[in-house]
Amino acid sequence: MRWTSLVAIYFLFVVASAFIMLPFGVKTDEEVGNELVPGQARSAPHRFRLGRHLLRAAVLAAVLTALYDLNYIYGWITPDDLDLYRRIVG
Known part of the structure; x- marks a missing residue:
């Protein structure tokens, strides 16, 4: 596999990991004990650390x-292993 393909796959995994990990480790202002600002959503995070989040996503990726x-x-896993239809039918 070319190194450019590997870099592209890595960045695809970074983006997917970042989105998958968004809800983990986040606390709202209610959970921390702070009062909500008028107009603030209850689900808004208390403190979102983008750098830490991207670092975790990069390591997972x-x-x-x-x-x-x-x-x-x-x-280890080939396309034939993922063909479930052939296993069930024939």
Whole structure:
């Protein structure tokens, strides 16, 4: 696999990881004990640390990319393994 393909796959995993991890580790103002500002949504996070969130997403994406590349090299899971229709029908 080319290194450019690996970088592209890594960034796809970064974006997916960032969206998947959004609800984890977030506390609202009610949970912290602060009063809500008029017009503020109850679900708004008390403090959102974008840098920490992106760092966690980057680390998770590195692990997922490594697993993806190892699967590409060693062929642990092939497309035939994912063809559930063929297993059920025939």
